[in-house]
Amino acid sequence: MTKIALITGGSRGLGKNMALHLAKKGRDIILTYHSRKDEAEAVVETITSMGRRAVAMQLDVGNSESFSQFARQVSDTLNKHWGRKDFDYLINNAGTGVFKDYLDITEEEFGRMVNEHIKGPFFLSQTLLPVVKNGGRILNVSSGLTRMAIPGFSAYAMMKAALETLSVYMAKELGSRGITVNTIAPGAIETDFGGGYVRDTPEVNEQLAAMTALGRVGLPDDVGGAVAAILDDDAGWINAQRIEVSGGQGI
Numbered sequence: 001m002t003k004i005a006l007i008t009g010g011s012r013g014l015g016k017n018m019a020l021h022l023a024k025k026g027r028d029i030i031l032t033y034h035s036r037k038d039e040a041e042a043v044v045e046t047i048t049s050m051g052r053r054a055v056a057m058q059l060d061v062g063n064s065e066s067f068s069q070f071a072r073q074v075s076d077t078l079n080k081h082w083g084r085k086d087f088d089y090l091i092n093n094a095g096t097g098v099f100k101d102y103l104d105i106t107e108e109e110f111g112r113m114v115n116e117h118i119k120g121p122f123f124l125s126q127t128l129l130p131v132v133k134n135g136g137r138i139l140n141v142s143s144g145l146t147r148m149a150i151p152g153f154s155a156y157a158m159m160k161a162a163l164e165t166l167s168v169y170m171a172k173e174l175g176s177r178g179i180t181v182n183t184i185a186p187g188a189i190e191t192d193f194g195g196g197y198v199r200d201t202p203e204v205n206e207q208l209a210a211m212t213a214l215g216r217v218g219l220p221d222d223v224g225g226a227v228a229a230i231l232d233d234d235a236g237w238i239n240a241q242r243i244e245v246s247g248g249q250g251i
């Protein structure tokens with residue numbers, strides 16, 4: 001039976017790359033998007049051209065009140081497109097960032113990140129668990145910033161540190177169903193995240209590359225390939241781990 005991955009924020013950036021790498025490995029994909037339906041449909045078309053099946057669904061991970069309806073839509077989608085009642089992999093990837101000094105973060109900005117990076121993954125996973133297959137996998141996307149302190153990222157890193165703690169507890173409590181839960185923590189990556197901060201700011205790119213053992217910042221393929229490896233059939237004994245994918249940044 002073909003395995004199905006649900007990836008939040010799969011229409012662009014790292015989520016898109018994860019979807020493409022998993023499709024190359026023979027997985028089918030359900031990906032979510034926030035507002036750019038056109039980008040999501042383009043990813044679906046690419047995956048379809050690879051001979052895999054894919055569906056795009058709208059979701060705001062910062063709005064937990066929508067999760068019950070979303071879960072019903074997922075169930076309907078699984079039945080319609082796959083004739084199934086469950087899926088195999090959940091990747092909690094979606095979310096935005098606010099990159100400001102600690103003294104400049106507003107309470108509104110802080111609350112939005114709580115909703116997207118803590119409350120969202122917590123309650124979305126909880127709501128979707130009835131349709132996650134026993135023996136499935138959950139992968140939460142954190143950040144190398146939970147290990148390295150770089151000014152301007154305090155609130156974002158704080159949220160991701162909470163997500164890493166949640167992953168360990170989920171792994172412990174979901175073990176009876178054979179579900180593994182891990183965290184992947186990308187280092188600095190060239191994407192449009194944060195307005196392309198790493199990709200489009202040469203001095204930042206050079207500074208972070210100098211901090212990395214492999215002498216460059218990461219590319220989306222570096223992370224997408226790692227996700228496909230972590231979710232490989234032969235990697236099922238990896239559980240409750242924080243796996244950093246940073247090329248050796250800040251060592």
